Amino acid sequence: MSIKELEITDQNVQSTYVQSQPDRLTGTAQQNKAVFDALPQLIIQRFNLLLEALAGEGAAGEIPVWPIEGVTAENVQQALEAIQQNLTAYINKIKAATGAAEVGVSAISGMQAQNVQKALEELRKAIDDSVSGIIPGGSITTDMLADDVISILDSKADKTQPLEQEISFKSGWSNAATSTYYKTQDGSCTVNCSVNGTGVPNENLIASLPAGFRPKKTVCRAAHVYGDSGRGIAEAQILENGDIIIYSAFAFNYVSFGATFLVQN
Known part of the structure; x- marks a missing residue:
């Protein structure tokens, strides 16, 4: 039985409600008790069946959902499948060669980048510009070192024992x-x-x-x-x-x- 079929309708209530019975009950004591227990028994039966149905396979396909941005679905099952597909597609984009360009970044002071790829490129350029401005050619040579620095390095490098x-x-x-x-x-x-x-x-x-x-x-x-x-x-x-x-x-x-x-x- 589907979840929808477990609904207690007005007809179900009217047929089991005590007021639907004659004013004078002429049955046995057991039969008369059953008249009063009919509606509660119906509620108990349908509730237990509902719990069983919700725990069963395919139950998510019977539960409707409100509209979700970026997801096209009429029920929970479809919504979960759509979310899984979106997540898989996003992961594949990140793993791709241009994946860093698909990942956005929060605003960074001094940078205009809106994704990881651009942020890394701007950072690399800033480092290169800084090194080029301080160290022409981007590398250190002995000509760039002060004489006293070279002397210190030379003295530290000379580990020969003093001559007695x-x-x-x-x-x-x-x-x-x-x-x-x-x-x-x-x-x-x-x-x-x-x-x-x-x-x-x-x-x-x-x-x-x-x-x-x-x-x-x-x-x-x-x-x-x-x-x-x-x-x-x-x-x-x-x-x-x-x-x-x-x-x-x-x-x-x-x-x-x-x-x-x-x-x-």
Whole structure:
């Protein structure tokens, strides 16, 4: 039975309504009760059949719809099919080579595009114009970089180790172990000194650093000394003229120290 056929008509009501029966019922008690239950039973029966029909296949084809923009349909089934067709067609347009031109965009400040394709084209042109205005040719060359920038890049690229040089000692002093000095790219000099000699309890000039490896101002470091009187601490000074001097409170025959400092310009 279709949904339309489940309608309760006036005729159905009149035939089951109690008022349609004689004023005096002459049937059995069961028959008389049935007279009063006829209309409610009809309503229950039709309602259950309606639920069954709505859940059945094809029910959507019997339910009418109001007009929908862009959809031609007389019932729910037709409306759903039309919407599905429209959606499939739209997806196919987007997947096509020109699909971006079919997708609209909201207004974007500084752009006139009304679809994704035009928006991307305008954005690409804006980037190209910007790059061309700042970087002629659209690429960077060494001629475009400032000299100081090139120098920085060159210095960062140069990772060679500094060259160690042996300290040349004054007469009476000699290496106890290899004593060296070297300068790094950042303009600092490192001195490592381990020397044998005859030290007096006073000022002892043991070596001189060459120009380019001398400190901006006198550098003072603690030094380790020992001799016949035992071990102790002395002061090592590297002067602005490069002289390396050991100041000790007692005589000694060995001294060692290390120092790192910024060199003169």
